[in-house]
Amino acid sequence: MRGLDQALKPALAGLAAEGLYRTRRVVESTGPGHRVRVDGRECTAFCSNDYLGLATDERIAEAMRAAASTWGAGAGAAHLVTGHSAVHHALEEALADFAGRERALLFSTGYMANLGVVSALAGRDDFIAEDRLNHASLIDAARLSGATVRRYRHADAGAAERRLAAADARRRLIVTDGVFSMDGNRAPLAELAAAASNHDAILVVDDAHGFGVLGERGAGTAAAAGLGPADVPVLIGTLGKAFGTFGAFVAGSEALVETLIHMARTYVYTTAPPPPVAAATLASLAIVQEETWRQERLVELIARFRRGAAAAGLRLGAADTPIQPVLIGDSAEALDASERLLERGYWVSAIRPPTVPPGSARLRVTLSATHEDAQVDGLVTALADVLDVDTRVALA
Numbered sequence: 001m002r003g004l005d006q007a008l009k010p011a012l013a014g015l016a017a018e019g020l021y022r023t024r025r026v027v028e029s030t031g032p033g034h035r036v037r038v039d040g041r042e043c044t045a046f047c048s049n050d051y052l053g054l055a056t057d058e059r060i061a062e063a064m065r066a067a068a069s070t071w072g073a074g075a076g077a078a079h080l081v082t083g084h085s086a087v088h089h090a091l092e093e094a095l096a097d098f099a100g101r102e103r104a105l106l107f108s109t110g111y112m113a114n115l116g117v118v119s120a121l122a123g124r125d126d127f128i129a130e131d132r133l134n135h136a137s138l139i140d141a142a143r144l145s146g147a148t149v150r151r152y153r154h155a156d157a158g159a160a161e162r163r164l165a166a167a168d169a170r171r172r173l174i175v176t177d178g179v180f181s182m183d184g185n186r187a188p189l190a191e192l193a194a195a196a197s198n199h200d201a202i203l204v205v206d207d208a209h210g211f212g213v214l215g216e217r218g219a220g221t222a223a224a225a226g227l228g229p230a231d232v233p234v235l236i237g238t239l240g241k242a243f244g245t246f247g248a249f250v251a252g253s254e255a256l257v258e259t260l261i262h263m264a265r266t267y268v269y270t271t272a273p274p275p276p277v278a279a280a281t282l283a284s285l286a287i288v289q290e291e292t293w294r295q296e297r298l299v300e301l302i303a304r305f306r307r308g309a310a311a312a313g314l315r316l317g318a319a320d321t322p323i324q325p326v327l328i329g330d331s332a333e334a335l336d337a338s339e340r341l342l343e344r345g346y347w348v349s350a351i352r353p354p355t356v357p358p359g360s361a362r363l364r365v366t367l368s369a370t371h372e373d374a375q376v377d378g379l380v381t382a383l384a385d386v387l388d389v390d391t392r393v394a395l396a
C-alpha cells in the first residue's frame with residue numbers, strides 16, 4: 001500500500017511528542033551479577049525479571065546443551081501431534097508437584113497461557129471480574145473470550161465481590177495477577193478467594209512474579225497466603241522470569257487440564273516449546289526449590305533497597321517483592337532519569353503509559369538474589385543523584 005507510511009507516521013510522531021516513544025536497547029553481552037554491555041556501555045541491570053539470577057546459571061545452560069544433543073532444537077509439531085516429548089512430560093509432572101496441584105500443562109508463553117485459559121473457561125454467557133491493574137495479557141484474554149468483563153478497583157476484594165453480586169451469568173470468574181507486575185504489591189488473595197466462594201465463582205491467579213520468589217521454596221503467592229486448590233483452582237505461572245528460561249504453565253485439577261488440552265486454542269494450535277528449553281526449566285526448577293538462600297537473599301536485598309531509598313526520600317510503593325518501582329509521574333521525566341542512570345552505570349527502564357495508568361510513569365527497579373549489596377547501595381545513590389528534589393518527597 002503506497003500511502004501506508006504516510007498514514008502511520010503522524011501517530012509515531014505523536015508518541016514521541018508525549019515522551020511515549022519506545023526504543024529497544026541492544027544487549028551486546030550478559031554475564032553473572034547482572035553485568036551487561038548495552039549500547040556500548042558496561043552497566044548493572046536492575047530491570048530484568050530474572051529475580052533469582054538463574055538466566056545465566058551455567059548448570060541450566062548445560063542442561064539445555066545436553067538436551068539439544070539428545071532431542072534437537074525444535075519440537076517439530078504441536079503437543080497433540082508429535083511434539084509432546086518425555087522431557088515436556090517430566091516437566092509437567094514436576095511443575096504439578098511444585099504447585100501442589102494434580103496436573104500442570106505447559107504453554108509456550110504466559111501471554112498464550114492466559115489467552116488460552118480464560119477463553120477456554122469463559123464465553124458469551126459468562127462474567128469476568130478483573131483487577132484494574134491486571135497484566136495486559138489477562139485483559140486481552142477476557143476480551144477474546146467474549147464474556148462480559150468488568151474491571152474492579154485495584155486490589156479491592158470488596159469491589160470484586162460487588163461486581164460478582166451484580167452479574168447475571170452462567171459462570172463467574174475473578175481474574176487477578178498474584179503480584180502486580182508494575183507495582184510489586186500482592187493481590188489480596190484470601191479475600192478474593194472468599195468473595196469467589198460467596199458467589200460460586202472461580203478464582204484465576206496469574207502468579208508470573210510470585211512463583212520461585214514468594215512462599216516456602218518459592219511455592220508462590222497463593223501458597224504464601226495459605227491457599228490451596230479449593231481456593232485457587234486455576235494457577236498460572238511463567239518460566240521466563242524467576243526460573244530464568246522461557247514458557248509458562250497452568251496448574252490445577254485433572255479435569256481443568258484435560259479441558260485445556262481440548263479447548264485452549266493457544267495450546268492446541270501451536271508448536272510445542274523446544275525440548276531443550278523444557279530440560280533447562282527442569283534443571284532450574286530443582287535449583288529454585290533446593291537453593292533457598294536465593295529467596296532469603298532477595299528478602300535481605302529488598303529491605304536494604306527500601307531502607308536506602310526511604311532515607312534518600314525516594315517515592316516507593318508498598319511492595320514487599322523484588323519489584324520496587326520508583327514513582328515519577330511524568331513520562332518524559334521518567335525517560336530522562338532512566339537515561340541518566342544508564343550514564344552512571346545502572347540500567348533501570350522507564351515504564352510509561354499505556355503499560356501503567358496516565359500520569360504514573362515510573363522507574364521499575366527489580367532486584368535479584370545475585371545482586372551484591374554494593375550494587376544496590378550504588379543504585380540508591382545514583383537514583384538520589386538523578387531525581388530532582390521535587391520528585392523526591394520525604395516519607396513522613
Ligand SMILES: *Cc1c(COP(=O)(O)O)cnc(C)c1O
Nearest residue numbers: 109110111135137177181208238
Ligand atoms: C510477563 C507476564 C506475562 C507474560 O508471560 P510471558 O511468558 O512473558 O508471555 C503474563 N502475566 C504476567 C502477570 C506477567 O508479568
